[in-house]
Amino acid sequence: MVEMTFEQAEEALLARYGVSAEKRSVELGGRTARVLVVGEGPPVVMANGAGTPAAMFAPLMAELEGYTLYAVDWPGHGLSDPDPTFASDLRENSVRFLVEVLDALGLDHPAVVANSFGSWASTWLALRHPARIRAMVHLGCPAIALDTSAPLPMRLLSMWFPGRMMMKIQPPSARQVRQLSKMVGEHPLEPDIGDLLLATERQPQFEASFVAIINALIRLRGSRPEQRIRLHHLAEVTQPTLLVFGNKDPFGAASVGERIAEAMPNARLHVVEAGHAPWLRHHQAIGKLANEFLSTAGVS
Numbered sequence: 001m002v003e004m005t006f007e008q009a010e011e012a013l014l015a016r017y018g019v020s021a022e023k024r025s026v027e028l029g030g031r032t033a034r035v036l037v038v039g040e041g042p043p044v045v046m047a048n049g050a051g052t053p054a055a056m057f058a059p060l061m062a063e064l065e066g067y068t069l070y071a072v073d074w075p076g077h078g079l080s081d082p083d084p085t086f087a088s089d090l091r092e093n094s095v096r097f098l099v100e101v102l103d104a105l106g107l108d109h110p111a112v113v114a115n116s117f118g119s120w121a122s123t124w125l126a127l128r129h130p131a132r133i134r135a136m137v138h139l140g141c142p143a144i145a146l147d148t149s150a151p152l153p154m155r156l157l158s159m160w161f162p163g164r165m166m167m168k169i170q171p172p173s174a175r176q177v178r179q180l181s182k183m184v185g186e187h188p189l190e191p192d193i194g195d196l197l198l199a200t201e202r203q204p205q206f207e208a209s210f211v212a213i214i215n216a217l218i219r220l221r222g223s224r225p226e227q228r229i230r231l232h233h234l235a236e237v238t239q240p241t242l243l244v245f246g247n248k249d250p251f252g253a254a255s256v257g258e259r260i261a262e263a264m265p266n267a268r269l270h271v272v273e274a275g276h277a278p279w280l281r282h283h284q285a286i287g288k289l290a291n292e293f294l295s296t297a298g299v300s
Contacts, residue, residue: 006078009199010055013192017062017283021055021071025079026104033101034079036061038069042299043107046071047098049116049143049276050213053078053200056193060113060139060279063287067294070110072101074117076209078200087212091227094121095128102132111135111299113290115277116251117143117213123229126237135240135297137290140276141252144223145260146231148252150214151183155222158215167211172201185248185275193280234263240297241267244286246274 004012014021014036022037036054044067046057054071055078061069075097076082086093098121102110111134114122119142126133141148149155156166170176177197181187189197200206217227241264245257254271261269270289272282279286294300 004195004199006053006196006199006203009192009196010053010078013055013058013196014061016190016192017058019058019061021061023079026101028097028100028104031075031081031083033075033081033097033104034073035101035105036069036071038071039064039067041066041068043068043070043105043110044294044299045098045102045107045110045112047112047114047118047122048074048077049118049140050074050217051077051200051210052115052277053196055196056277057113057279059283060287060290063283064113064290066291067111067299070101070105070107072098074209074213076205078203082205082209084208086209087216090213090216091124095125098122098125099129099132108132109134111137111294111297113137113139114142115139115279116141117217120144120217120227120229123233123237126239127233130238133239134299135242135294136237137242137244137293139244139279139286140246141249141256142229142260143251144217144227145229145234145252146256147223147228148256149222150218151250153183154214155218155220157211158219167207172198174198177201183250184277185246185250186277186280189280231259231263234260235265237264238266240293242290242293243267243269244278244289245269245271246276246278247271248274249276249278251276
């Protein structure tokens with residue numbers, strides 16, 4: 001891995017996949033959110049997981065044709081300003097953040113492509129404001145859906161002393177990023193993706209923002225019950241939904257995807273040989289699936 005600034009690593013990854021992006025900052029009540037804008041056509045908002053920046057979607061951006069993609073950095077991630085209060089009421093604040101981003105971009109009824117925490121937040125947005133989302137594509141298991149949780153190292157981060165000791169013992173490094181990729185079932189990573197993750201973790205605002213989100217979602221014993229997406233929540237999500245699960249996803253593999261798809265009134269499941277970020281290895285196949293799905297869902 002090559003040591004780079006975040007901007008250099010982001011640009012290198014976008015160039016690796018031939019993605020030309022407008023880098024836009026939108027004002028949200030005194031703070032800015034960073035958005036990558038790619039392509040032309042109907043709007044599709046992309047929301048990644050906690051700990052990863054919007055540009056991680058670059059392999060898939062290259063495959064989604066005929067849409068304007070808006071890939072958003074969460075507060076304290078990438079080049080979005082941190083928000084010290086974001087995780088204090090994570091469900092409410094993540095929904096409000098997404099609504100404010102949609103409003104600032106002038107988007108009324110976009111589709112959403114999301115992963116992990118982004119899927120969790122997008123699901124709550126769909127429940128709170130169903131008219132704001134046309135269709136959803138979830139890549140990997142949505143965070144703490146049903147009875148799922150997270151691997152033990154991530155659960156340890158939710159404990160004050162062990163979490164901070166882990167951060168000190170394993171500061172951002174090429175080795176630490178390799179361990180992370182193994183933990184989420186996506187090893188080995190493409191070098192440009194590893195460089196971007198390392199540059200992200202070295203951002204001064206990153207650690208506090210990431211750990212706060214993790215603490216709000218999980219504890220040592222598993223997910224926090226008050227934050228879980230439960231069966232009755234899924235039954236109320238009526239938007240057309242495509243679920244793409246990796247069969248080696250440590251956050252919740254194919255059997256969880258089957259239960260989620262069965263609970264939702266308008267969802268279908270596709271399983272690939274992958275971990276928690278299935279588009280990293282299967283961007284062409286998933287791009288084809290997503291293009292077909294979005295077209296049949298009326299996003300055209």
